[in-house]
Amino acid sequence: MQTPAPFQYERATSVDGAIAALVAHDGDARIIAGGHSLIPMMKLRLASPEHLIDINDLEHELAYIAERDGEIRIGALTRHVDLLGSDLLARHYPLFADAEEVIADPVVRNRGTIGGSLCQADAAEDLSAVCAAVKARVVIRGRDGERTVSMEDFHVGPYQTAVGDDEILTEVRLPLRSGAGSAHFKTERRAGDWAIAAASAAVWIEGGTIADAGVALSAVGTTTIHLARAEELLRGAAPSDELFAQAAQIASEDCSPSADARGPVDYKRHLASVMTRRALRRASARALAMEA
Amino acid sequence: MQVTLTINGREVSRDVEPRQLLVHFIRDTPGLTGTHWGCDTSNCGACVVLMDGTPIKSCTTLAAMCVGHEIATVESLEVDGELDPIQQGFHEMHALHCGFCTPGMLMTTRALLNENPRPTDQEIRTAISGAICRCTGYQNIVAAVRWAAEHEAAFQQEI
Ligand SMILES: Cc1cc2nc3c(=O)[nH]c(=O)nc-3n(C[C@H](O)[C@H](O)[C@H](O)COP(=O)(O)OP(=O)(O)OC[C@H]3O[C@@H](n4cnc5c(N)ncnc54)[C@H](O)[C@@H]3O)c2cc1C
Ligand code: FES
Numbered sequence: 527m528q529t530p531a532p533f534q535y536e537r538a539t540s541v542d543g544a545i546a547a548l549v550a551h552d553g554d555a556r557i558i559a560g561g562h563s564l565i566p567m568m569k570l571r572l573a574s575p576e577h578l579i580d581i582n583d584l585e586h587e588l589a590y591i592a593e594r595d596g597e598i599r600i601g602a603l604t605r606h607v608d609l610l611g612s613d614l615l616a617r618h619y620p621l622f623a624d625a626e627e628v629i630a631d632p633v634v635r636n637r638g639t640i641g642g643s644l645c646q647a648d649a650a651e652d653l654s655a656v657c658a659a660v661k662a663r664v665v666i667r668g669r670d671g672e673r674t675v676s677m678e679d680f681h682v683g684p685y686q687t688a689v690g691d692d693e694i695l696t697e698v699r700l701p702l703r704s705g706a707g708s709a710h711f712k713t714e715r716r717a718g719d720w721a722i723a724a725a726s727a728a729v730w731i732e733g734g735t736i737a738d739a740g741v742a743l744s745a746v747g748t749t750t751i752h753l754a755r756a757e758e759l760l761r762g763a764a765p766s767d768e769l770f771a772q773a774a775q776i777a778s779e780d781c782s783p784s785a786d787a788r789g790p791v792d793y794k795r796h797l798a799s800v801m802t803r804r805a806l807r808r809a810s811a812r813a814l815a816m817e818a
Numbered sequence: 819m820q821v822t823l824t825i826n827g828r829e830v831s832r833d834v835e836p837r838q839l840l841v842h843f844i845r846d847t848p849g850l851t852g853t854h855w856g857c858d859t860s861n862c863g864a865c866v867v868l869m870d871g872t873p874i875k876s877c878t879t880l881a882a883m884c885v886g887h888e889i890a891t892v893e894s895l896e897v898d899g900e901l902d903p904i905q906q907g908f909h910e911m912h913a914l915h916c917g918f919c920t921p922g923m924l925m926t927t928r929a930l931l932n933e934n935p936r937p938t939d940q941e942i943r944t945a946i947s948g949a950i951c952r953c954t955g956y957q958n959i960v961a962a963v964r965w966a967a968e969h970e971a972a973f974q975q976e977i
């Protein structure tokens with residue numbers, strides 16, 4: 527039987543209250559959202575926080591998907607099931623649904639949240655790559671107020687993010703720009719499993735050329751991999767299979783997978799390349815279909 | 819801490835550690851051992867119960883997190899000796915063999931039918947994709963859910 531180490535439990539009644547509790551416990555407290563990464567870690571004693579601050583009562587403050595000021599804003603407590611069902615996301619960023627269909631299983635998706643996924647910062651997390659590809663910015667709130675950081679600055683290392691011990695991730699912001707197309711491709715061993723490799727891609731096409739692009743990989747390194755070199759190659763070019771094959775080549779070069787039960791290194795590099803090419807192809811086809 | 823949960827409409831109150839998982843809180847309650855506890859790693863779905871009507875894995879939820887919510891377990895399905903159509907479907911279509919996965923399968927598919935009374939086979943398979951059956955095979959489970967859907971629809975037409 528797996529049981530977490532003992533801890534004190536409290537429920538937050540507001541975001542500011544949760545932050546005050548984090549501050550009061552001075553590094554010994556953790557937020558619990560869906561609990562579907564944290565509880566398994568606690569059961570394995572990979573995490574043993576002394577205090578848990580439950581934020582599940584904060585749906586009124588933290589669970590929403592809304593369009594505002596030229597952005598889509600997603601509250602940190604928004605659950606996978608609601609990301610999967612969102613018409614707004616399906617219209618502007620269909621890669622969310624691509625990813626959500628293959629994240630865990632429907633019962634896990636009833637609990638897991640976008641904030642928990644991003645803060646877990648497991649390199650295999652699908653939503654980290656999704657948010658990196660669409661150039662999301664996240665809002666982090668602490669006792670001194672809010673700051674907004676890019677996904678590049680958010681991912682600081684394996685299982686490490688820019689969110690401090692006494693801070694909370696409150697919101698994910700996606701820019702709304704014209705000509706957008708996006709897709710997420712994943713290969714897993716069996717339904718509901720973590721990726722062997724996954725790629726997220728977004729392109730913004732204007733007048734037949736790629737004005738901007740975002741590409742990121744899951745599960746093929748110690749952190750989410752932002753493919754800056756591929757993005758540079760794509761920017762300003764016309765979409766073509768040849769171009770996407772070159773970007774895919776970069777994906778296989780710039781990832782750093784390790785061999786494990788999910789496969790050897792060369793296989794994972796190959797998958798990174800194939801997933802990247804497919805994601806770019808579909809992203810571009812979707813952008814052009816929107817334009818037409 | 820004192821944890822009071824509403825399970826199958828009944829209040830159950832006990833002094834437990836905050837680290838107690840929902841599955842153990844439920845199974846430590848007299849008469850409520852129907853909820854099974856399998857993989858302990860959120861993968862098998864044997865421990866699925868409903869929280870405010872939504873299926874969740876009780877091995878990955880703290881009992882304390884459920885205070886203020888309605889929990890429903892497999893024991894809530896049969897009322898006064900009358901099986902729920904989903905239970906009847908499992909019986910008719912031989913959808914259980916050892917029965918270990920059955921409580922989770924029943925609660926997962928009961929929730930599916932509450933949301934979507936006429937699911938396609940694909941929708942049924944997606945709904946149970948987080949539930950593992952090691953002996954019956956999924957064919958009969960899908961057939962049982964279809965049986966329940968059809969009989970529930972017929973029943974509702976009667977009234
Ligand atoms: C069987 C299984 C299979 C899975 N498969 C996949 C998969 O294929 N792909 C995938 O991407 N994911 C997968 N997951 C992970 C799933 O997506 C989790 O739900 C998610 O990673 C964590 O979300 P959560 O809300 O449960 O976070 P929690 O477990 O509650 O928290 C995770 C971490 O984030 C912190 N945290 C949570 N919210 C905040 C916040 N607002 N501010 C600051 N810190 C916060 C917590 O303190 C903790 O450190 C799987 C999980 C399970 C159990
Ligand atoms: S015991 Fe909970 S999912 Fe297996």
Ligand code: FES
Binds near residue numbers: 913917951952
């Ligand atoms: S009936 Fe034996 S595991 Fe499903």
